[in-house]
Amino acid sequence: xxxxxxxxxxxxxxxxxxxxxxxxxxxxxxxxxxxxxxxxxxxxxxxxxxxxxxxxxxxxxxxxxxxxxxxxxxxxxxxxxxxxxxxxxxxxxxxxxxxxxxxxxxxxxxxxxxxxxxxxxxxxxxxxxxxxxxxxxxxxxxxxxxxxxxxxxxxxxxxxxxxxxxxxxxxxxxxxxxxxxxxxxxxxxxxxxxxxxxxxxxxxxxxxxxxxxxxxxxxxxxxxxxxxxxxxxxxxxxxxxxxxxxxxxxxxxxxxxxxxxxxxxxxxxxxxxxxxxxxxxxxxxxxxxxxxxxxxxxxxxxxxxxxxxxxxxxxxxxxxxxxxxxxxxxxxxxxxxxxxxxxxxxxxxxxxxxxxxxxxxxxxxxxxxx
Numbered sequence: 001x002x003x004x005x006x007x008x009x010x011x012x013x014x015x016x017x018x019x020x021x022x023x024x025x026x027x028x029x030x031x032x033x034x035x036x037x038x039x040x041x042x043x044x045x046x047x048x049x050x051x052x053x054x055x056x057x058x059x060x061x062x063x064x065x066x067x068x069x070x071x072x073x074x075x076x077x078x079x080x081x082x083x084x085x086x087x088x089x090x091x092x093x094x095x096x097x098x099x100x101x102x103x104x105x106x107x108x109x110x111x112x113x114x115x116x117x118x119x120x121x122x123x124x125x126x127x128x129x130x131x132x133x134x135x136x137x138x139x140x141x142x143x144x145x146x147x148x149x150x151x152x153x154x155x156x157x158x159x160x161x162x163x164x165x166x167x168x169x170x171x172x173x174x175x176x177x178x179x180x181x182x183x184x185x186x187x188x189x190x191x192x193x194x195x196x197x198x199x200x201x202x203x204x205x206x207x208x209x210x211x212x213x214x215x216x217x218x219x220x221x222x223x224x225x226x227x228x229x230x231x232x233x234x235x236x237x238x239x240x241x242x243x244x245x246x247x248x249x250x251x252x253x254x255x256x257x258x259x260x261x262x263x264x265x266x267x268x269x270x271x272x273x274x275x276x277x278x279x280x281x282x283x284x285x286x287x288x289x290x291x292x293x294x295x296x297x298x299x300x301x302x303x304x305x306x307x308x309x310x311x312x313x314x315x316x317x318x319x320x321x322x323x324x325x326x327x328x329x330x331x332x333x334x335x336x337x338x339x340x341x342x343x344x345x346x347x348x349x350x351x352x353x354x355x356x357x358x359x360x361x362x363x364x365x366x367x368x369x370x
Contacts, residue, residue: 005055006057006061006065009041009043009046009055009065010065010068012041012043013038013043013068013069013072014072016034016037016038017034017069017072017073017076020073021072021073021075021076021336021339022334022335022336022339023334024073024075024191024192025075025191025192025333025334025339026191026333026334027192028186028191028192029152029192029194030075030076030079030153030192030193030194032153034076035076035079035111035153036109036111038076038079038080039083039106039107039108039109039110039111040107040108040109042054042055042107042108043055043065043080044079044080044083044084044106044107044111045080045083045084045086045087045088045106045107046061046062046065046084047059047062047084047087047088048087048091048103048106048107052099052100052103052104052107053103053104053107053108054087054103054107058290058294059231059289059290059293059294060287060290060291060294062084062235062290063231063232063234063235063238063286063287063290064235066080066081066232066235066236066239067235067236067238067239067242067286068239069236069239070235070236070237070238070239070240070243071239071240071242071243071246072239072243073192074189074190074193074236074239074240074339074340074343075190075191075192075193075343076192077232077236077239078149078150078190078193078236079111079149079150079153079193079194080232081149081228081229081232081233081236082112082113082114082149082150082154082193083106083111083112083150084228084229084232085114085158085225085228085229085232086106086112086113086114086156086158087103087106087107087112088224088225088227088228089114089158089169089211089221089224089225089228090102090103090106090158090171090211091103092224093169093211093212093216093221093224094211094212095211095212098208098211098212102156102171105155105156110155110156111150111153111154111155111156112150112154112155112156112157112158113148113149113150113151113153113154113156113157113158113174113194113196114148114149114157114158114159114160114225114229115130115145115148115151115157115158115159115160115198116128116145116160116222116225116226117145117146117147117148118130118143118144118145118146119144119146123352123353123355123356125160125218125222126218128160128161128162128167128218129143129162130142130143130144130145130159130160130161130162130200131143131161131162131163132159132161132162132163132168132170132210132214133163134163134164134207134214135204137206137207138204138205138206138207139170139204139205139206139207139209139210140202140203140204140205141159141161141170141172141178141200141202141203141204141205142200142201142202142203143161143199143200144197144198144199144200145159145197145198145200146197146198147184147195147196147197147350148195148196148197148198149190149193149194149195149350150193150194151174151181151194151195151196151198152181152183152194152195152196153194154174154194155173155174156171156172156173156174157171157172157173157174157179157198158170158171158172158211158225159171159172159200160218160221160222160225162218163210163214163215164214164215165215166214166215166216166217166218167215167216167217167218167221168210168211168213168214168215168216168221169210169211169212169221169225170205170209170210170211171209171211172200172203172205172209176203176205177203177204178200178201178202178203178204179198179199179200179203180198180199180200180201181196181197181198182196182197182198182199183195183196184196184197187346188342188345188346189339189342189343189344189345189346189347190343190346191342223301226351226352227300227301227304229350229351230304230305230307230308230351230352231286231289231290231293231304231307231308233308233311233312233347233350233351234282234285234286234289234304234307234308234310234311234312235286235290235307235311236311236347237282237308237311237312237314237315237344237347238279238282238283238286238311238315240315240318240319240340240343240344240347241275241278241279241282241283241311241314241315241318242279243336243337243340244275244315244318244319244321244322244337244340245272245275245276245279245318245322247322247326247336247337248271248272248275248321248322248325248326248337249263249272251325251326251329252268252269252272252325255329262325268325271321271322271324271325272325274317274318274321275318275321275322278314278315278317278318279314279318281310281314282307282310282311282314282315285303285306285307285310285311286307286311288303288306288307289303289304289306289307292304302360302361302364305352305357305360305361306357306361308351308352308357309352309354309357309358309361311347312344312347312348312354312357313348313354315340315344315347316344316345316347316348318344319337319340319341319343319344319345320341322337322340322341323337323338323341
């Protein structure tokens with residue numbers, strides 16, 4: 001896509017979001033019209049091909065766009081990650097007729113969420129107990145999902161569960177009988193991202209809503225969606241890092257103490273330098289992961305885990321440093337740095353905790369040792 005078009009879309013998002021992120025954070029919700037506009041322009045899943053109404057962006061271009069959105073509002077970026085995961089799952093698992101039906105909806109105004117985690121299956125997704133059972137021309141869905149991002153906004157839910165001795169993903173209308181969505185009250189971070197817990201009580205659906213069949217290996221399904229989620233979160237963390245660095249640098253340049261700007265005090269300057277290093281390091285890790293993605297490299301999975309881990313840990317550290325630099329100027333609810341402090345911590349948990357990322361990276365290190 002031409003750089004001019006991407007610049008136009010960034011400008012559109014800037015006008016739409018502006019300085020409203022703090023207001024949305026305090027209210028715990030993003031106006032429905034904002035998300036519908038983003039979806040209608042294909043911006044919530046911009047890697048979808050133009051034939052299906054998307055922008056057809058590369059992973060690198062979509063990543064930079066995601067980082068920009070994340071620098072403005074992590075809650076909007078979280079909804080973008082959710083929609084992108086749903087679209088990527090459809091692209092990888094759906095039959096051609098399913099893709100022709102679903103993808104234009106996701107780029108045409110409808111909103112989606114993806115259900116993985118359960119009360120007893122977080123990092124250990126093999127413990128997933130949600131069941132998808134065929135019954136003639138129908139499937140019956142039973143189970144629970146927790147902390148489903150964007151679920152309070154969603155028209156459709158892509159739900160993973162056990163099926164026919166393996167696993168499957170099924171597309172569920174959010175208003176289907178037996179679907180009960182309960183908003184998570186006062187989440188720590190990304191407060192306006194629409195997190196919800198969901199219960200499925202004997203939800204009966206046409207068998208055609210199961211993506212690409214049944215009995216697929218659970219690791220295949222999980223890796224398919226989580227790979228997109230991890231790289232999207234990683235780029236979102238780059239956005240958090242850039243927002244924290246810019247806010248801290250502006251404050252340190254203009255705020256004076258003891259007769260000189262804060263930036264000229266060595267201990268404050270150290271914070272600024274470390275934030276810059278953190279942002280640059282996370283950016284390079286994300287660029288490498290996106291290059292692997294765009295090239296179809298077998299290193300893509302471990303590269304996305306690395307980018308997510310580096311991005312999240314650096315964002316959390318930089319956000320804490322930004323609060324330290326801004327001091328009382330950062331200590332008000334809804335402010336950019338206060339939001340970053342809470343949002344970044346959540347990034348160390350979602351789409352694979354720091355500990356799970358470290359285990360995967362350690363296993364890779366052992367497997368590839370000479």
